Amino acid sequence: MRLFAREGLAPTVALFASTSTLLCCALPALLIAFGAGAVMAGLTANVPGLIWLTERKTALFLVSGALLVLAGYMRWRSRNAPCPIDPAQARACTRMRKIGGVILWIAVGAYLVGGFFAFFAADLLL
Numbered sequence: 001m002r003l004f005a006r007e008g009l010a011p012t013v014a015l016f017a018s019t020s021t022l023l024c025c026a027l028p029a030l031l032i033a034f035g036a037g038a039v040m041a042g043l044t045a046n047v048p049g050l051i052w053l054t055e056r057k058t059a060l061f062l063v064s065g066a067l068l069v070l071a072g073y074m075r076w077r078s079r080n081a082p083c084p085i086d087p088a089q090a091r092a093c094t095r096m097r098k099i100g101g102v103i104l105w106i107a108v109g110a111y112l113v114g115g116f117f118a119f120f121a122a123d124l125l126l
Helices: 002-007 009-033 037-046 048-055 057-077 087-125
Strands: none
Touching: 009 037, 009 048, 009 057, 009 087, 037 048, 048 057, 057 087
8 A cells, every 4th residue: 555655646646636627628528519518418417516617627727737747746756766675566566656657647638638628629619
């Protein structure tokens, strides 16, 4: 558990934060673009948190961006940290570092897609 907290917790938290940017901004735009306005209306009626996130998208993106920067800094800071000598723990350490990196890059991708739809898509596509 301690290894996960050091190598995987920050990227995972950043992933959840950046996924919320997709929910607030990219999902509604995607549904409307595919002509699924009724689905979007049903979602907003049954998931009131979706509207709350959309109304506070600037704060959401600031917090998500800060979490991504923090996760990237923590990852950069521990890049040269030694893994344990025990072979099984060393394998777990390197595996968690790779998984943490993949999670962090997925989070950055989700953040960028959400940011595009939140702030630029309406101006570019309409």
